[in-house]
Amino acid sequence: xxxxxxxxxxxxxxxxxxxxxxxxxxxxxxxxxxxxxxxxxxxxxxxxxxxxxxxxxxxxxxxxxxxxxxxxxxxxxxxxxxxxxxxxxxxxxxxxxxxxxxxxxxxxxxxxxxxxxxxxxxxxxxxxxxxxxxxxxxxxxxxxxxxxxxxxxxxxxxxxxxxxxxxxxxxxxxxxxxxxxxxxxxxxxxxxxxxxxxxxxxxxxxxxxxxxxxxxxxxxxxxxxxxxxxxxxxxxxxxxxxxxxxxxxxxxxxxxx
Amino acid sequence: xxxxxxxxxxxxxxxxxxxxxxxxxxxxxxxxxxxxxxxxxxxxxxxxxxxxxxxxxxxxxxxxxxxxxxxxxxxxxxxxxxxxxxxxxxxxxxxxxxxxxxxxxxxxxxxxxxxxxxxxxxxxxxxxxxxxxxxxxxxxxxxxxxxxxxxxxxxxxxxxxxxxxxxxxxxxxxxxxxxxxxxxxxxxxxxxxxxxxxxxxxxxxxxxxxxxxxxxxxxxxxxxxxxxxxxxxxxxxxxxxxxxxxxxxxxxxxxxxxxxxxxxxxxxxxxxxxx
Ligand SMILES: Nc1ncnc2c1ncn2[C@@H]1O[C@H](COP(=O)(O)OP(=O)(O)OP(=O)(O)O)[C@@H](O)[C@H]1O
Ligand SMILES: [Mg+2]
Numbered sequence: 159x160x161x162x163x164x165x166x167x168x169x170x171x172x173x174x175x176x177x178x179x180x181x182x183x184x185x186x187x188x189x190x191x192x193x194x195x196x197x198x199x200x201x202x203x204x205x206x207x208x209x210x211x212x213x214x215x216x217x218x219x220x221x222x223x224x225x226x227x228x229x230x231x232x233x234x235x236x237x238x239x240x241x242x243x244x245x246x247x248x249x250x251x252x253x254x255x256x257x258x259x260x261x262x263x264x265x266x267x268x269x270x271x272x273x274x275x276x277x278x279x280x281x282x283x284x285x286x287x288x289x290x291x292x293x294x295x296x297x298x299x300x301x302x303x304x305x306x307x308x309x310x311x312x313x314x315x316x317x318x319x320x321x322x323x324x325x326x327x328x329x330x331x332x333x334x335x336x337x338x339x340x341x342x343x344x345x346x347x348x349x350x351x352x353x354x355x356x357x358x359x360x361x362x363x364x365x366x367x368x369x370x371x372x373x374x375x376x377x378x379x380x381x382x383x384x385x386x387x388x389x390x391x392x393x394x395x396x397x398x399x400x401x402x403x404x405x406x407x408x409x410x411x412x413x414x415x
Numbered sequence: 416x417x418x419x420x421x422x423x424x425x426x427x428x429x430x431x432x433x434x435x436x437x438x439x440x441x442x443x444x445x446x447x448x449x450x451x452x453x454x455x456x457x458x459x460x461x462x463x464x465x466x467x468x469x470x471x472x473x474x475x476x477x478x479x480x481x482x483x484x485x486x487x488x489x490x491x492x493x494x495x496x497x498x499x500x501x502x503x504x505x506x507x508x509x510x511x512x513x514x515x516x517x518x519x520x521x522x523x524x525x526x527x528x529x530x531x532x533x534x535x536x537x538x539x540x541x542x543x544x545x546x547x548x549x550x551x552x553x554x555x556x557x558x559x560x561x562x563x564x565x566x567x568x569x570x571x572x573x574x575x576x577x578x579x580x581x582x583x584x585x586x587x588x589x590x591x592x593x594x595x596x597x598x599x600x601x602x603x604x605x606x607x608x609x610x611x612x613x614x615x616x617x618x619x620x621x622x623x624x625x626x627x628x629x630x631x632x633x634x635x636x637x638x639x640x641x642x643x644x645x646x647x648x649x650x651x652x653x654x655x656x657x658x659x660x661x662x663x664x665x666x667x668x669x670x671x672x673x674x675x676x677x678x679x680x681x682x683x684x685x686x687x688x689x690x
Contacts, residue, residue: 186688246531248531257425
């Protein structure tokens with residue numbers, strides 16, 4: 159009897175793909191940053207080096223399941239980007255633990271890896287390499303990237319001649335050319351014109367149907383409500399609420415009236 | 416409850432070490448090639464003469480120095496232009512490479528904050544770019560040797576070994592200094608002063624014979640003294656280095672590479688917090 163019950167729970171328990179256990183992250187406070195070597199030497203002699211910590215995240219525990227579109231909301235400086243960085247191996251947690259069961263594709267802050275003097279074509283390969291792809295992996299999706307970003311005409315011009323929307327299209331097209339197991343988006347989808355936004359949303363839906371997990375941060379609450387399965391509200395580095403999109407968003411809106 | 420599949424990333428067991436960083440660099444070798452390509456392409460993209468500058472640049476410096484100093488040193492050194500250029504090549508490689516390692520990590524820092532990239536890729540690609548330039552600058556050397564009527568020796572076949580040694584040394588030093596520059600921004604400034612002093616403390620422009628015997632032991636503490644020797648002996652003196660000359664160069668190269676790599680990787684986890 160009890161065995162059957164346990165099996166049932168097993169079957170209905172979603173499979174975790176990202177687990178945060180009591181995660182805390184602290185930065186050094188900028189005012190305490192020792193800017194110069196001379197300063198360091200003097201302070202070291204005077205034994206005056208003290209490090210003030212700023213806790214950007216404190217004691218966060220949450221789990222993102224396989225195939226979910228998971229949203230993160232919160233005020234500026236709440237710690238959302240920090241959380242994404244810890245998950246994508248950029249920052250090592252100060253305390254606690256992060257476990258990730260899948261390959262992550264982080265979306266670069268748009269154009270961060272682009273070189274203005276290089277052509278769109280050259281930047282596609284450079285950007286792909288920054289995301290960890292190999293030459294053959296990039297060659298196999300090159301045409302698709304150009305087509306998706308609708309930049310056929312401009313692909314041989316240096317990207318310094320691109321508009322910011324064109325930048326964004328190219329960045330999104332490169333980062334999502336290969337379907338990752340986990341896609342991380344930090345305030346990305348708000349750029350580009352409406353037609354392109356629809357295209358992005360469609361691609362994300364396709365990813366989700368194919369079993370990918372999406373973790374996204376956005377201040378566009380209505381869009382999140384439409385897309386996400388669950389949402390977490392982060393406030394001053396702590397989780398305020400996790401659950402149904404509508405519930406969490408209205409609680410968040412209520413607080414910020 | 417917990418998934419039975421093996422995690423791709425577990426912060427509890429993740430630790431950057433000298434060995435793990437080497438493996439990551441291997442995985443990102445395509446990026447390495449792309450960064451070198453980018454640096455070489457963009458440096459000259461909007462210039463008329465393009466990559467030819469890589470060769471004209473040392474040639475120009477050499478001409479100026481030769482013009483200025485040949486009256487002083489002509490009697491001391493037979494083929495002075497060849498003497499100066501063979502030393503200058505090594506020096507330019509070292510100073511360009513280490514400076515590019517610093518600016519590469521600072522530039523790369525803006526990416527390291529956003530996505531995961533093995534941080535050593537920026538320093539290694541900086542030295543890679545400098546290495547391409549070094550090989551290209553052998554062309555003006557040959558031209559100068561032809562014009563000056565200097566002999567070509569069989570010992571020049573030793574040059575690949577010399578290049579390997581100075582590359583290892585420069586990479587080690589570049590990683591070390593760029594790591595320091597992340598923590599203390601004024602290190603980059605101080606390094607320019609150090610480089611100038613270092614250049615004059617190495618017999619590159621002036622002949623070694625001008626150094627008095629009393630001071631020579633102090634000059635030999637300088638690793639660049641030995642690196643320059645690895646080029647001068649086969650190009651200029653037409654002989655292979657003997658063991659007493661080779662071993663210090665080899666020791667500095669391997670030692671600096673190990674120290675630089677281990678120091679750099681021991682700090683890797685902090686870069687994203689600091690840049
Ligand atoms: N490199 C850093 N050094 C020191 N403090 C930092 C650093 N990066 C972020 N912080 C601080 O950590 C806190 C959280 O920052 P984070 O970027 O995670 O916020 P966020 O929720 O993404 O905000 P936004 O909605 O504005 O993007 C902020 O108070 C910020 O000042
Ligand atoms: Mg943010």
